[in-house]
Amino acid sequence: MAVAVVLFTRDLRVHDNPALASGCRTASRVVPLFVRDPAVPSSPGRDRFLAESLADLRDSLRRRGGDLVIRHGDPVAETMRVAGEVGARHVVSAADVSAYARRRERRLATACAGERTSLTVTPGVTVVAPDALKPYRVFTPYHRAWLALPWRRLESAPRTVSLPDAPLRSVDLPVPVSGGSPSPFPGGETAGRRRLSGWLSTVDRYADDHDDLAGDRTSRLSPYLHFGCLSPLDVAAKAGGGPGAEAFVRQLCWRDFYQQLLYSFPALPSVALRASAPDDWRDRDDALEAWRAGRTGVPIVDAGMRQLAREGWMHNRARLITASFLTRYLGLDWRAGAAHFARLLLDADVASNNGNWQWVAGTGTDTKPYRRFNPIRQAGRFDPAGDYVRRHVPELTAVAGRDVHQPWLLPERVRSGLDYPVPLAGVAPASWM
Incomplete structure (x- = not known):
């Protein structure tokens, strides 16, 4: 009786899951495994989303006759431990792209070789495999090449998942942290x-x-x-x-x-992609903290930052505006901004988060590295009635129309009752019009 361990990482689903499909084709018995890795950064929002996603995955597997084994610790050690407990001679997992994920894959390959266990690494976290094309640093030619590639076929969800007879220890699902605003994102494939x-x-x-x-x-x-x-x-x-x-x-x-x-380019989270990019960022803790708290005095920026804090998500246009404000107007290091986003975003993807921050900061792949997003013009164009600002900055609810984007221009008798800060020292909103 062939037994395979399928290690879930960033593929918490049963539909079009090449690793799960491969395991079910290869072996008559399959152990679906997720290892809660303490080395992976977490946050209350991501912990909640992960817990709900694992619960949903477990239910999907149970409906197919299987189950989800959950362990806590080093994913390589726990995978090999489970394989030993059930006599598995095959391990399947999905490839990933971060430096940490690739080290994990290499360690897993070494451990499997030492136990004479085969390892299959499948695609699944991207549409096109990251090594399917030569490395590109400009999007447009990559997009053309990407569109020209054939895509792999979609994998059907397995009809059945048969567990081995041996009893398996599994820890409880992570307990979501309660409190705070209800999330607009319930976790899970369903x-x-x-x-x-x-x-x-x-x-x-x-x-x-x-x-x-x-x-x-x-x-x-x-x-x-x-x-x-x-x-x-x-x-x-x-x-x-x-x-x-x-x-x-x-x-x-x-x-x-x-x-x-x-x-x-594994150093993307910490090293400027463009070697010629300036690295003379200012050191202003007060400005960084005001930006994090959504108290810069620039309403469209503050609205985005407060949406991030409340929802664990931010509209993509607001991400561009807030990131440009931090780097281009405050002159603060993009890495500080990327780190704050990484702490709060539910979708805190190492590649997209740092790649986009470098693009905005002019240190990455933008072919116009000196561009900046004028926050007042952006607000007038993409929030013309001011509804987005009023939704997320309640101090400005009573300010009508486009005036909400420039409260510092209101009469003093109105401005004094807003409980809203003037723009940070060192920025000059009047020059942005």
Whole structure:
């Protein structure tokens, strides 16, 4: 009786999961395993999302006759321990791109070789494998090459998952941290597929609507893609054609672009990609703290930062505005901003987070490295009525229309009753008009 251990990492799903499909084809008995790795950074929001995702995955496996074994500790040691307990001679896991994930894969390969256990590493975290193309540092030629590649076939969810007879120890599911605002993102594949289905009914409007801050018409699928509750290939395939779908699939290509960039440049989270990029960032703790707290005095920036703190997510246009404000107007190091996003975002993907921060800061892949996003013009264009700002900055609820974007221009008798800060010292909003 052949037994395989399928190690889940960032692929918490049963649909289009090449690792799970491979394990079920290879062996008559399969042990689905997730190891809670203390070395992986966490946050209350991500812990909650992970707990809900694991519970949903466990339920999906149980409906197919299987179960999910959960352990805590080093994923390599625990995988080999489980393999020894059930006499498995085959381990399957999905490839990933970060330096830590690739070290884990190499350690797992060494451990499997030492025990004469075969290891299969499957794709699954991207649409196109990160090494399928030569390394690109500019998006447009990568996009053309990406579109020309054939995609792998989608894997069906297994009808049955048969466990070995040996009893297996499993720790309890992580307990989500309670309290705080309700999250708009319930974790798990079931919730992700439901959101995807609803989103696809509106995808034809994506090209026109995705930058509308108040309208909030982006897919909000990024946490599900980050945790692998949804297959990026499945999402791309379901999007179909049409201008809206093409614009949306282009965003999935951007995600792949940063994954392949991190794969070829592992120092992306800490080292400027452009060797000629300036590195003379200012040191202003007061400004950094005001930015983190959403108290810069620039409403569109503060709205984005408060949305991040409350929801664990931020509209993509707001991400560009807040990141540009930190690096271009305050002159603060992009790494400090990326670290704050990484602490709070549910979709805190190492590749996309750091790749996008470097793009905005002019240290990465932007072919126009000196561009900046004028926050007042951006606010007027993408939140013309000010509804996004009023939604997230309640001190300004009573300020009408576009005035909400420039409260410092209001009469003193009005401004004094707002309980809202003037813009940080060192920035000059009057010059942005």
